[in-house]
Every structure is written in structure tokens, then in C-alpha cells.
Amino acid sequence: MSEADRAAVAVLRASVLKLGRRLRNQRADESLSPTQLSVLTILVARGAMTPGELARHEKVQPPSMTRVIAGLEERGLVRRDPHPEDRRQITVTATEPAAEVVAESRKLGNAWLAAHLEALSDEELAALRAAVPVLERLAQL
Amino acid sequence: MSEADRAAVAVLRASVLKLGRRLRNQRADESLSPTQLSVLTILVARGAMTPGELARHEKVQPPSMTRVIAGLEERGLVRRDPHPEDRRQITVTATEPAAEVVAESRKLGNAWLAAHLEALSDEELAALRAAVPVLERLAQL
């Protein structure tokens, strides 16, 4: 890896961290946390999953996922049911209103980012668009 | 903005948040926090600045910057001096060992990210490299 690459890595890291902090702080108080939204999105898309599966997917520890699920359950967005085969496990399922909440929360949460994207040039937007799948892959490695 | 753009924005946001969480949790316990490292880097590069200037630059609130500076001062990495012109303000200056700490901490902090970049193809790396300046700009808008 060249010196220029190392510098780029440092800038990438700092930018992701700063941008992440701003995205976290920008969301409305009543909206879902990033992890809550991410979990609910997966559940809406894929159906029931266990807490352990969700924790592995989100790269968080199991106790953190317990809290995330508890928050979603309080709002009536997920249901916890006995696992059909293994009584140690449970299944978490998105409830009927979850799909709409996902759509709405995502819209609100993206508002700040979408607004700031307006300030970018076409070339910058194109570069960003090309990098989005790479960032997505990097985030789940 | 097209529907595809909205979806891309959602993925970008989720990816930045998830990647940011992993980058935060990945650093060693004794290393500097992201904001501490960022502040120290600026001070090493630009010389003395006031807490207010640093807070605006990092997009954090002044009390948060006070804490960041206190942490750096405890480690002997910055010095707080009276401001030469305005006695309400102070100047924050990087000390002699700061430059080396910045280089070392950055190297450690980037290790996880650099290691994971190895898994990407040349095309993905090129896309990422092109997007780094855009992400940097977005982070400081």
C-alpha cells in the first residue's frame, strides 16, 4: 500500500466517523435509532429472525440486540414469539405497522443527507453513487 | 430526486452509520478517540486554535470540545494558554510529542480499515478512492 493510499485511508476513516456522528445527531427525537431502523428493515424484508441472527448481521453483541429489540417491541413494531424448534431461542417478527414506519422513518432520517447532497456537483454525485455499494460491502465485512 | 437516488441515499446513510460504529469500536483502548485524533491532527497541522474554532471545525458543541481538549491535556498532548488579544478566549497548542502520537495513533486506528480494504477488488478500490474527497466534503458541510 502506497503512502498516498495510507493517507486516503486516514481521510476515509475520519470522514466516515464525522459524517456518522452528524447523521446520528441529526435524526428527530422520536425516530428510530440507526440500529433499530436497520433491524426493522431486515425483518420487514426477510420475515422472522432470531436475536442471535440479528446481532450477527448488525455486528453488535447479543445484549445490545436485546435492547434494540426491546425498544422496537415497546413501540409495537416487532413481536417476540417462541421458536418452533428450539426453546432456548425466540423469533422476532415485524408487526403490521412496521413497514410504514420503516418507510417514514427512513424518509425523515435521510432528509438531512439528501439536502446536503444537493450541494454536490454532478461529478461528485456520480463518484459517490459508484462508491455506495462498496461502502455497503465494507460495512458488512 | 429519483426513487433510485432515494434508495441509494438510504443505503449510503446506513452504511456510513454501520461502518462508523465498527471503526469506533475497533480502536485500541489506549488510543485517542476519533474526535481527539481529529483535533490533534488539526492542531499539529495548523498551530494554535481556540476551543470555539475547534468546535466549529469538528461540528460539535463547545462543551463537548472542552472535554476533548481536557482529555488531550491530561495526556500532555496539548497546552492551554491565555489568548493574546481576548481574555475570554484561550489558545490550544499541540505539544512536542503530539506529532508522533498523531502518526502512531492514526496508523493503529487505520489498521482495521486497511486490512478490510484488502478484500476489495481493484474496481471497488478505485470507486472508493474517487469518493473519498466527496465524503470528506460532505462531512464538513
Added chain:
DNA sequence: TATTGTTATACTCTATAACTATA
């Protein structure tokens, strides 16, 4: 009055360690 920095306080998110129930 307005501005700068600080102190006091609280909140969100995540982590580790220890516990319970089941396999």
C-alpha cells in the same frame, strides 16, 4: 448585552460479565 469557555447533568448506544433456561 453578547460572546467565550466551563461546569453540571443527562441521555443514547454499546460493551463485558454474570445468570437462567434449554440443548
Added chain:
DNA sequence: TATAGTTATAGAGTATAACAATA
């Protein structure tokens, strides 16, 4: 013994509100 989920606890990082000193 090993695994899944939970509870208890702690820590990092940031925010808002209130305060002191200075402009």
C-alpha cells in the same frame, strides 16, 4: 458442557442548560 437470550453494570461520547468572566 455448550448455546441462546437476558439482566446488571459500566463506559464512551455527545448534548442542553446554567454559570462566570470578559468584551
